[in-house]
Amino acid sequence: MTTTTPSKRTGGRSAAVIHSVRTAVEELVREKGPERVTVPMVAERAGVNPTSIYRRWGDLPTLINDIATYHLDPERPLADRGDLRADLTDWARDIVAHFRKPVNAALLRGGASAAGERTSDCLRNRRTEAGMLLARHPETSVTEDDVMDVVIAPIVYRVIFQPWMLDDSTADDVVARLFQPGAGSGLGSDEPASAE
Known part of the structure; x- marks a missing residue:
């Protein structure tokens, strides 16, 4: 019997986790400042297990760096006025x-x-x-x-x-x-x- 590894989904639960973690980081940074935020605090606010955060981002600095650039999406359209x-x-x-x-x-x-x-x-x-x-x-x-x-x-x-x-x-x-x-x-x- 052959088994196949399921492909990684970009939507569904994974997308919901990413959204809740990003929202939690933004809220906590707004409330406490980035130097006082911890992974367990983010996990609790987002309603996820800390291991989910470590598995996806590795550490808090990488997570903060990711969130810092999230809204300024490099794929967004740039002005093109011909000048x-x-x-x-x-x-x-x-x-x-x-x-x-x-x-x-x-x-x-x-x-x-x-x-x-x-x-x-x-x-x-x-x-x-x-x-x-x-x-x-x-x-x-x-x-x-x-x-x-x-x-x-x-x-x-x-x-x-x-x-x-x-x-x-x-x-x-x-x-x-x-x-x-x-x-x-x-x-x-x-x-x-x-x-x-």
Whole structure:
């Protein structure tokens, strides 16, 4: 008699567990802060066994990092207005709006401290999105590193250290800096670098 291993379901009970765990983490972080949340607390709030959390995420830092990036889904549609500066501004506004919510800011802080020597999923996903936006404009000399250093880094810095400075003008200001003449390697121009 042959036996087959059932395929892993993405819906049903598994999806319900993931949803309840994510909700529990968000609630607990909002109530207590990420540094005071534990796996047993999350399990109790979510109504699941702690082993289910360890089996899926491995540890609390990985869980927090996953939740920190969950709402900013890298598969979501990105602005496409036909102009790189406009697209980057819309994208940055989306990121700022997301992290102006205290629970999302707390999750980012927890995810950043949990990442250790690894690049956090949040930063990896933002770099991927920057690459997608830049790929639409092959004529630009702006690079992914430029976008990360001039647009994303100041936003993340404010989220972690100066949340009161994250306001309606933040996205427009950081993207404007990206296009200032002489702002850095390849910055300040949408023109392609001349070939030697």
